[in-house]
Amino acid sequence: MSKNLLDGGQVIVDYLVREKVPYVFGLCGHGNISFIDALYERSADIKTISVHHETVAGFMADVYYRVRGKPTATFTSCGPGSTNLPIALANSYLDSVPFLAVTGNIPTNQFNRGAFQELYRQYQADFPSTVRACCKRVFQPTRGDMVPLAIRQAWKTMVTGRPGPVVLDVPFDIFKEAAAEETPKPEEWNANISCRAGADPEGVTKALDMLMAAERPVILVGQGVKYGGAAADLLRFAERLRIPVAWSASGTGAIDSHHPLALGLVARNGPYQSNHGARTADVLLALGVRFDDRTSSSWLPGYSFTIPPTNLIHVDIDPDEIARNYPVALGLMADVRTFLRQLLAELDTRRNVSDVAASHGKWLATLDGYRKEWNAFIAPGFVDDSTPIHPQRAAHEINKALPEDAILVSDIGVHHNWLLEFCTPRRPDSLIGSMGFGPMGFGVAGVMGAHYAAPDRPCVSVCGDGAFFMHASVLGTAVEYNLPVVWVVWNNYAYASIRGLQRGYLGGRELATDFRHPDSGAPYNPDFAAMARSAGIEGVNVDRAGDLADAVRTAVKARKPYLINANIGADKNPGGSGVWELPGLGQSQPAFGGRYQP
Ligand SMILES: Cc1ncc(C[n+]2csc(CCOP(=O)(O)OP(=O)(O)O)c2C)c(N)n1
Numbered sequence: 001m002s003k004n005l006l007d008g009g010q011v012i013v014d015y016l017v018r019e020k021v022p023y024v025f026g027l028c029g030h031g032n033i034s035f036i037d038a039l040y041e042r043s044a045d046i047k048t049i050s051v052h053h054e055t056v057a058g059f060m061a062d063v064y065y066r067v068r069g070k071p072t073a074t075f076t077s078c079g080p081g082s083t084n085l086p087i088a089l090a091n092s093y094l095d096s097v098p099f100l101a102v103t104g105n106i107p108t109n110q111f112n113r114g115a116f117q118e119l120y121r122q123y124q125a126d127f128p129s130t131v132r133a134c135c136k137r138v139f140q141p142t143r144g145d146m147v148p149l150a151i152r153q154a155w156k157t158m159v160t161g162r163p164g165p166v167v168l169d170v171p172f173d174i175f176k177e178a179a180a181e182e183t184p185k186p187e188e189w190n191a192n193i194s195c196r197a198g199a200d201p202e203g204v205t206k207a208l209d210m211l212m213a214a215e216r217p218v219i220l221v222g223q224g225v226k227y228g229g230a231a232a233d234l235l236r237f238a239e240r241l242r243i244p245v246a247w248s249a250s251g252t253g254a255i256d257s258h259h260p261l262a263l264g265l266v267a268r269n270g271p272y273q274s275n276h277g278a279r280t281a282d283v284l285l286a287l288g289v290r291f292d293d294r295t296s297s298s299w300l301p302g303y304s305f306t307i308p309p310t311n312l313i314h315v316d317i318d319p320d321e322i323a324r325n326y327p328v329a330l331g332l333m334a335d336v337r338t339f340l341r342q343l344l345a346e347l348d349t350r351r352n353v354s355d356v357a358a359s360h361g362k363w364l365a366t367l368d369g370y371r372k373e374w375n376a377f378i379a380p381g382f383v384d385d386s387t388p389i390h391p392q393r394a395a396h397e398i399n400k401a402l403p404e405d406a407i408l409v410s411d412i413g414v415h416h417n418w419l420l421e422f423c424t425p426r427r428p429d430s431l432i433g434s435m436g437f438g439p440m441g442f443g444v445a446g447v448m449g450a451h452y453a454a455p456d457r458p459c460v461s462v463c464g465d466g467a468f469f470m471h472a473s474v475l476g477t478a479v480e481y482n483l484p485v486v487w488v489v490w491n492n493y494a495y496a497s498i499r500g501l502q503r504g505y506l507g508g509r510e511l512a513t514d515f516r517h518p519d520s521g522a523p524y525n526p527d528f529a530a531m532a533r534s535a536g537i538e539g540v541n542v543d544r545a546g547d548l549a550d551a552v553r554t555a556v557k558a559r560k561p562y563l564i565n566a567n568i569g570a571d572k573n574p575g576g577s578g579v580w581e582l583p584g585l586g587q588s589q590p591a592f593g594g595r596y597q598p
């Protein structure tokens with residue numbers, strides 16, 4: 001190699017440094033030691049965080065972006081190392097979160113020979129096929145001089161349009177092969193690209209006409225508003241016309257849930273005022289939202305939505321999501337922040353804004369009436385004092401103990417549904433969860449990514465006992481890097497969300513969904529608090545509802561890794577005013593209210 005040339009690994013690392021990526025998360029293997037070597041050279045510019053499971057690296061990179069709005073990268077070895085990653089890629093892909101996965105592969109001159117860890121039976125070095133459904137794009141340079149092109153294109157694909165994770169799959173020899181004298185400059189290739197496309201101007205006028213003529217308008221926001229940085233413009237627009245704002249689970253926090261116009265979660269477990277408001281709305285403005293089954297009560301009309309007769313205005317950066325599940329009165333492809341600014345500008349040209357805003361008073365009062373009915377219905381759960389702790393009370397105690405700037409990263413399971421229903425987030429990143437792919441472990445690991453993204457803010461994971469045990473290796477990582485994160489293990493001695501389905505849909509035929517001691521049949525789990533202590537982490541048990549908030553406060557104040565093992569009941573489900581259908585098994589019934597039939 002000529003001494004003036006950077007090799008493939010150096011080009012990738014140099015490019016990451018130019019993109020100001022502060023961290024890479026990953027795990028070693030023979031397939032990526034040359035990449036790690038390139039990271040070694042640049043240790044002063046970019047920090048390498050080594051974890052104990054590749055999936056953990058992916059979840060950390062994911063949540064880092066959700067908090068910071070900037071992508072990072074992962075590194076994994078060839079074969080099994082990288083094949084531990086697709087779950088994290090898919091999670092990010094479905095929730096439109098970018099990160100760059102640098103995966104190692106076998107040497108190019110061994111392609112097709114069945115070398116150690118080569119996926120070769122269908123096609124040579126075929127990791128790209130493994131992840132094709134799980135990421136936005138795969139690049140596989142097979143010569144050193146292909147690396148500069150691959151890295152700049154990979155980064156651009158990742159961050160433009162609808163963002164998503166991209167895989168850069170690099171054969172072993174290419175990391176060390178001569179690549180280029182210079183690394184591509186981000187400012188020439190993607191830093192100056194804007195995808196903040198506005199909507200067709202006629203569409204903006206029409207949308208505003210429809211909203212201003214509506215008697216019962218509702219705005220529904222998804223994560224496009226959060227990650228698109230549109231929360232401030234959303235608020236401005238909603239306040240000017242006094243339109244209530246509901247959210248999908250992924251849109252949680254896009255508006256401060258204490259705001260008078262904040263209506264609530266639309267979902268099977270959403271409160272009455274938001275589901276009933278959304279399903280009786282005459283015009284629904286949906287911003288950066290996908291209308292998945294859990295938001296839409298499995299698309300059964302009259303529970304979450306009734307479209308039509310509700311007129312839907314659907315705005316999204318990805319036209320594939322528009323009219324996927326509901327017919328649209330108006331579909332507009334646009335960046336939601338730009339669209340909201342267009343709406344605000346158009347609003348400035350209208351004379352009757354305050355009259356229209358005032359006319360919504362009646363609608364807001366009606367919704368307030370629904371809210372009061374709902375609040376009376378849920379009131380007993382907040383004061384329930386039983387042990388194991390009532391899950392609604394648990395969510396409430398955790399919520400009230402967290403400082404306003406805390407970042408709560410939920411895992412997947414019934415605890416997530418309780419949190420979504422009973423937490424009151426104030427900021428777009430107050431309550432982070434995975435809604436598209438929903439892999440267990442997301443919150444267990446993701447909370448460490450949250451800490452790297454916001455080192456001064458309290459970062460707390462509420463995670464199921466099932467998921468925590470699956471990814472307990474995080475304890476070691478938290479110690480090795482001294483991460484002051486808190487795990488609240490929602491210990492209900494079961495894969496409770498799934499056991500709940502067996503109880504609700506299968507007549508209680510329970511199998512393979514709870515954890516029991518073989519001799520006594522009593523609920524069993526490892527002692528998670530002791531497990532934490534064995535790792536060198538503070539670990540405490542909480543059995544009583546009244547102790548939970550204090551335990552969380554103490555853990556947050558400790559500013560060191562901490563685990564709270566909370567004994568929480570699983571016999572109740574987080575009921576709402578929507579439903580969920582498991583085709584062939586039936587559909588749940590709303591816990592409050594019925595089906596709306598216009
Ligand atoms: C990796 C993975 N495996 C399986 C599932 C299916 N699943 C969804 S929730 C759940 C139960 C989770 O149990 P736990 O972590 O204890 O949470 P809980 O529902 O009890 O709150 C399972 C198995 C999944 N989402 N992800």
Ligand SMILES: [Mg+2]
Binds near residue numbers: 413464465466494497
């Ligand atoms: Mg559980």
